[in-house]
Amino acid sequence: MVADRSLSFAHDAAGLDANALRDIALEAGADDVGLVSLDDPALDDQRGDILAAFPFARTLISFVLRMHRENIRNPARSVANLEFHHAADDCDEVARAIAHSLEARGVRAAYPSMGFPMEASRWPDKMWIISHKPVAVAAGLGRIGLHRNVIHPKFGNFILLGTVAVDLDLEARAAPLDVNLLISSRI
Numbered sequence: 511m512v513a514d515r516s517l518s519f520a521h522d523a524a525g526l527d528a529n530a531l532r533d534i535a536l537e538a539g540a541d542d543v544g545l546v547s548l549d550d551p552a553l554d555d556q557r558g559d560i561l562a563a564f565p566f567a568r569t570l571i572s573f574v575l576r577m578h579r580e581n582i583r584n585p586a587r588s589v590a591n592l593e594f595h596h597a598a599d600d601c602d603e604v605a606r607a608i609a610h611s612l613e614a615r616g617v618r619a620a621y622p623s624m625g626f627p628m629e630a631s632r633w634p635d636k637m638w639i640i641s642h643k644p645v646a647v648a649a650g651l652g653r654i655g656l657h658r659n660v661i662h663p664k665f666g667n668f669i670l671l672g673t674v675a676v677d678l679d680l681e682a683r684a685a686p687l688d689v690n691l692l693i694s695s696r697i
């Protein structure tokens with residue numbers, strides 16, 4: 511017998527709206543979630559790459575995963591790296607769980623890696639399929655700081671980002687944060 515690894519939401523086939531997608535992502539382990547239409551102008555420079563990999567994509571689920579602050583802050587590289595590596599694996603697991611839940615409901619969904627592996631054969635061109643940072647900004651999950659990482663309004667810079675491409679059109683989508691707290695705080 512094949513084990514049922516779907517999430518609880520997966521059994522409720524009706525009413526898959528923006529709120530349901532957010533709940534699925536949170537139940538899968540995301541710490542914050544936003545939705546972006548593939549038509550969003552913020553994706554103009556990467557829409558082709560996304561559709562080449564995921565031709566069914568109409569909406570992107572962008573999510574944030576918190577990292578343990580004290581590990582990341584620690585000057586011992588091994589301590590910080592340990593957290594980076596575990597959180598990175600968790601990020602891929604969360605993306606996979608979201609895709610799994612949607613697939614169980616008959617919705618096409620797929621996720622690229624949070625970092626590696628990438629399409630190394632494309633080197634020296636862009637190797638990654640989705641640039642998670644601009645997606646997260648368009649989803650209202652934070653702003654890119656002077657150091658070019660996305661800073662979340664609550665979790666700060668101690669986050670990793672994931673994206674799931676979904677074959678659904680949704681009404682309620684987030685808007686980018688309009689207060690540039692990052693520039694004003696010189697981060």
Ligand code: B12
Nearest residue numbers: 594624625638640641642643658659660667669670671672
């Ligand atoms: C390529 C990449 C790297 C490369 C960077 C190569 C480079 N040229 O700088 C390497 C492997 C070195 C790397 C390292 C790290 N990365 Co990285 N990386 C990515 C990746 C795959 C794509 C980057 C991207 O988004 N480019 C798109 C554009 C929009 O970004 P950008 O900010 O404009 O930067 C690009 C260019 O502008 C240009 N550029 C580089 N430097 C500068 C400087 C200036 C002034 C300008 C104008 C342009 C420019 O090169 C950049 C890369 O092409 C993403 C994962 C993904 N698939 O999205 C993760 C990602 C950006 N990385 C992330 C992280 C956390 C790291 C590390 C901290 C991990 C670690 N263990 O230490 C380090 C930090 C390195 C550092 N000191 O900055 C996170 C950032 C999370 C966040 N909060 O925003 C991401 C989103 C991964 C994730 N899923 O969470 N990374």
